[in-house]
Amino acid sequence: MSIQREITVKLANSPGTLGRVAQVLGAERINMLAMSVDPSGALRMVVDNPLHAAGTLREQHYNVEERDVLYAAMPNEPGSLGRALRLFSDAGINIDYAYASGIDRIPMVGVVIGVSDAQRASFASGI
Numbered sequence: 001m002s003i004q005r006e007i008t009v010k011l012a013n014s015p016g017t018l019g020r021v022a023q024v025l026g027a028e029r030i031n032m033l034a035m036s037v038d039p040s041g042a043l044r045m046v047v048d049n050p051l052h053a054a055g056t057l058r059e060q061h062y063n064v065e066e067r068d069v070l071y072a073a074m075p076n077e078p079g080s081l082g083r084a085l086r087l088f089s090d091a092g093i094n095i096d097y098a099y100a101s102g103i104d105r106i107p108m109v110g111v112v113i114g115v116s117d118a119q120r121a122s123f124a125s126g127i
Contacts, residue, residue: 005050091124
């Protein structure tokens, strides 16, 4: 598990808005490693070059917020997420949100975990 920089931008609920962000980042050779869009239009993403991504999006007049999150690759098998989250619970760490993606029959899954203090959570959980 590592600490990564997450970028959040607010998107309008209209056709093409997510696609435009993807195209802007793709044109700059920035790869999205994980992403989530909630019903309010908040696009959260972890990318391979967060400094360049945040700057590029700001140049395109997006309101960009940044925060540290935990990013983990874990086995794509029943119970692996529960075991990881138990470490946070045992350490008294509250999880604000999480999102993940796995592909059937691929041995690993990527998980993003948002907590109030990523440094403390990483240390307290021992991962």
